[in-house]
Amino acid sequence: MGTAPLLVIAAGGTGGHMFPAQALAEAMLRKGWRVKLVTDARGARYTGGFPHVVEIVEKSSATFARGGALAKVVVPVKIAAGVASALLDMLRDRPAMVVGFGGYPAIPAMAAATLLRLPRMIHEQNGVLGRVNQLFAKHVHAIACGTWPTTLPEGVQGAPTGNPVRNAILERAGAPYIPPGDWPLSLLVLGGSQGARILSDVVPTAVAGLAAPLRDRIRVAHQARAEDLDRVVAAYDAAGIRAEVQTFFHDVPKRMSEAQLVISRSGASTVADLTVIGRPSILVPYAAAAADHQTANARGLVEAGAAILIPESKLDPATLAEQIALILDNPDGAVQMAHAALRIGHPNATDRLVDLVDHLAAPPTHVAA
Numbered sequence: 001m002g003t004a005p006l007l008v009i010a011a012g013g014t015g016g017h018m019f020p021a022q023a024l025a026e027a028m029l030r031k032g033w034r035v036k037l038v039t040d041a042r043g044a045r046y047t048g049g050f051p052h053v054v055e056i057v058e059k060s061s062a063t064f065a066r067g068g069a070l071a072k073v074v075v076p077v078k079i080a081a082g083v084a085s086a087l088l089d090m091l092r093d094r095p096a097m098v099v100g101f102g103g104y105p106a107i108p109a110m111a112a113a114t115l116l117r118l119p120r121m122i123h124e125q126n127g128v129l130g131r132v133n134q135l136f137a138k139h140v141h142a143i144a145c146g147t148w149p150t151t152l153p154e155g156v157q158g159a160p161t162g163n164p165v166r167n168a169i170l171e172r173a174g175a176p177y178i179p180p181g182d183w184p185l186s187l188l189v190l191g192g193s194q195g196a197r198i199l200s201d202v203v204p205t206a207v208a209g210l211a212a213p214l215r216d217r218i219r220v221a222h223q224a225r226a227e228d229l230d231r232v233v234a235a236y237d238a239a240g241i242r243a244e245v246q247t248f249f250h251d252v253p254k255r256m257s258e259a260q261l262v263i264s265r266s267g268a269s270t271v272a273d274l275t276v277i278g279r280p281s282i283l284v285p286y287a288a289a290a291a292d293h294q295t296a297n298a299r300g301l302v303e304a305g306a307a308i309l310i311p312e313s314k315l316d317p318a319t320l321a322e323q324i325a326l327i328l329d330n331p332d333g334a335v336q337m338a339h340a341a342l343r344i345g346h347p348n349a350t351d352r353l354v355d356l357v358d359h360l361a362a363p364p365t366h367v368a369a
Contacts, residue, residue, distance in 0.1 A: 010098065019166070029053060102123075126297055172277050180331050188256060214328060263282045280327050284311075
């Protein structure tokens with residue numbers, strides 16, 4: 001085995017876990033490290049964006065949150081098999097560092113690293129620890145927090161690194177904000193990659209309810225679910241509002257940088273994008289999110305004066321229209337919100353993660369020969 005140090009990344013099968021994992025993998029490869037991604041069969045479906053030199057290793061894992069009674073019975077067996085296999089791998093090729101990004105497919109590698117007392121840390125994307133990261137929080141050398149503040153177990157310290165954002169966002173970091181005025185205004189509506197029904201229900205009516213001088217200047221770009229598309233288009237058309245409605249925008253960085261206001265869910269990656277580009281927002285956290293983590297994600301923006309939070313239970317057209325007008329009729333306030341978002345952004349989040357890895361990692365001489 002070569003002398004290049006080995007980084008093992010343990011991550012589950014969603015974009016929220018995989019994107020920051022990919023960003024770290026790319027950065028460590030540039031530093032001359034070897035990188036191995038340990039996931040399960042489900043997670044392996046989300047690895048297409050990883051550099052081809054990253055070794056993808058599947059280990060069996062499972063969760064009690066899915067399947068029927070029989071599936072739950074075999075969960076401990078599957079996890080134990082995955083841990084045993086990860087242990088053997090790490091004994092053969094000892095990692096200099098193991099980093100977990102959450103999701104139950106991360107369990108085998110993180111458990112093996114804990115048993116072998118290897119240098120290890122976790123990265124949490126949201127403002128509340130996910131179940132797997134909670135399991136390991138007291139057994140790692142560092143917790144990198146993508147959202148700040150993050151709710152952590154008593155006595156556990158976190159390092160506010162931020163969430164890595166994709167290059168298309170970084171290219172527009174701190175893009176000049178054009179404040180609202182007597183010209184066309186861009187309103188961007190995002191409900192996550194799948195859209196959000198409640199935003200499709202409320203936003204068109206809210207915009208239609210604005211005073212005519214403001215309403216007539218607004219141009220809407222609205223991401224909606226496929227099943228909601230036709231009715232959202234019809235609602236904007238009926239109100240005479242210029243709107244572009246799609247199921248997915250491939251150019252969100254461009255649209256966000258050109259927007260005067262963003263109305264969105266508060267997923268960790270969206271919050272990171274808002275703070276790196278620097279835009280005022282109205283955030284509607286997904287009420288069913290585990291441990292209400294989207295509300296926690298929004299907390300930093302709200303406390304900084306960069307965003308207005310409206311819980312789903314309080315979201316109605318009149319309330320939303322009032323908040324839209326409050327921002328778009330107040331150019332100075334909108335500029336202050338944009339600057340406040342920038343102040344809490346971490347465009348260098350990947351570099352901060354790399355620094356933590358460098359600080360904690362065992363020296364290359366610890367790699368098995």
